[in-house]
Amino acid sequence: MFDTFDHYLSYGAADQQTARELTGDYDGLLVPGTVAAFQKDGTKGFVLTLSASPASPPRYVIDPRFPLFHQALSRPKKSHISLAEVLGDPGLVSGFEFDPEEFETGRLQNIATHWVQFNLGYTELNSKHFDKYAQRLGEAVVSEDATLPEAILPPYLMASSTDDPRWTISSELWRLTQEELAARSAQVPAFRVVAAETAPALEGLLASAPESRVVIWVDSLDELQVDLAGRARLVAYGRAIRAASQSGKKMFALYGGYFAVLLGSVGLNGCSHGIGFGENRAYVELPNSGPPPARYYLPAVHKYISQDLAQYLYLYAPALLDCTCRECADLGPGDLDYHSLMKHSVHARANEVRAASGKSAATLADELADSARFIARTLSSVGFPKNLDRQVQTLYSHLDPWAACLREIAD
Numbered sequence: 001m002f003d004t005f006d007h008y009l010s011y012g013a014a015d016q017q018t019a020r021e022l023t024g025d026y027d028g029l030l031v032p033g034t035v036a037a038f039q040k041d042g043t044k045g046f047v048l049t050l051s052a053s054p055a056s057p058p059r060y061v062i063d064p065r066f067p068l069f070h071q072a073l074s075r076p077k078k079s080h081i082s083l084a085e086v087l088g089d090p091g092l093v094s095g096f097e098f099d100p101e102e103f104e105t106g107r108l109q110n111i112a113t114h115w116v117q118f119n120l121g122y123t124e125l126n127s128k129h130f131d132k133y134a135q136r137l138g139e140a141v142v143s144e145d146a147t148l149p150e151a152i153l154p155p156y157l158m159a160s161s162t163d164d165p166r167w168t169i170s171s172e173l174w175r176l177t178q179e180e181l182a183a184r185s186a187q188v189p190a191f192r193v194v195a196a197e198t199a200p201a202l203e204g205l206l207a208s209a210p211e212s213r214v215v216i217w218v219d220s221l222d223e224l225q226v227d228l229a230g231r232a233r234l235v236a237y238g239r240a241i242r243a244a245s246q247s248g249k250k251m252f253a254l255y256g257g258y259f260a261v262l263l264g265s266v267g268l269n270g271c272s273h274g275i276g277f278g279e280n281r282a283y284v285e286l287p288n289s290g291p292p293p294a295r296y297y298l299p300a301v302h303k304y305i306s307q308d309l310a311q312y313l314y315l316y317a318p319a320l321l322d323c324t325c326r327e328c329a330d331l332g333p334g335d336l337d338y339h340s341l342m343k344h345s346v347h348a349r350a351n352e353v354r355a356a357s358g359k360s361a362a363t364l365a366d367e368l369a370d371s372a373r374f375i376a377r378t379l380s381s382v383g384f385p386k387n388l389d390r391q392v393q394t395l396y397s398h399l400d401p402w403a404a405c406l407r408e409i410a411d
């Protein structure tokens, strides 16, 4: 997770085919605890057969994120109930208001113990299930080669500051998780998760976490929101990372898009991204989280755009669509199916990570400003139909602000 720059994919149940076909294009999988708990055998079968694969098997880690630690859910989803059961604490889904008094050491100990057990038992799967997923993988894999998660992430809460009782509980869960691992003489490392409610809170939290490797996350950090407040958030986020890196910390971000890749230049060591949809992660989950809408990742602007606009640019501004991936070889973006769109986006991110590797923040900022100018020139001679007008107006308006933020962070 900390080999600059580690590129992980956030795994959702619909992404199995993509994740299988793209091994080698990403370094690891981030599996949400809710998915691992609810679609237990399917997720396990998929992850374990992949981990047993002889050709560049991705690493994997399970993210115990649990919204009920943070807010009362009036209607918890089945996946929340499953995760609460995995954590040995069904009471977590009773729709309570968060009360730190209810989380005494005994209760936290129970949660930590169950979570460690779940992780260390992750390679246990009956052979029928293993064989079913091995067949889908199409490689000769044996269950003996399946590996445990590369590390255990302790259950965590997001905190607004070090005075927040949730920070105390989070620290306690971290301590108990390490104790539990030591008691079992487990050879799997554990990495603390530092989850901040706001970007400005991150720096203080990182400063009071003495560990040299931490996994970080900021609630609802939207990289594409570049109004005044949004830019201030990005700068606070980047500065927190830079300061912690200068004090010797290595950091992996649980969620991030291209701006996180840029932050590799100031000390971020890796991040995980979703496939085919938004790059931020909020704790408030939509009640009907069906598959995200199909969209095309446009590397020139480092964000997803509608297939309609991508197809129009492909026809009338081809200089902005120079993807060299297999999916884009024969087809325009309008003709790519859902699966191809996902594969294209992973290729694109892998290329971005390679391209940004080793460059200074100043160089990357210059590149962003150069692309903004190039795009403006290219588009100036293209007429757009009414229905695409609004999308075009915001197509690349984040590039200059990103450049300014990056310069400010590195300053």
Ligand SMILES: [Zn+2]
Pocket (backbone or CB within 6 Å): 323, 324, 325, 326, 327, 328, 344, 347
């Ligand atoms: Zn492509």
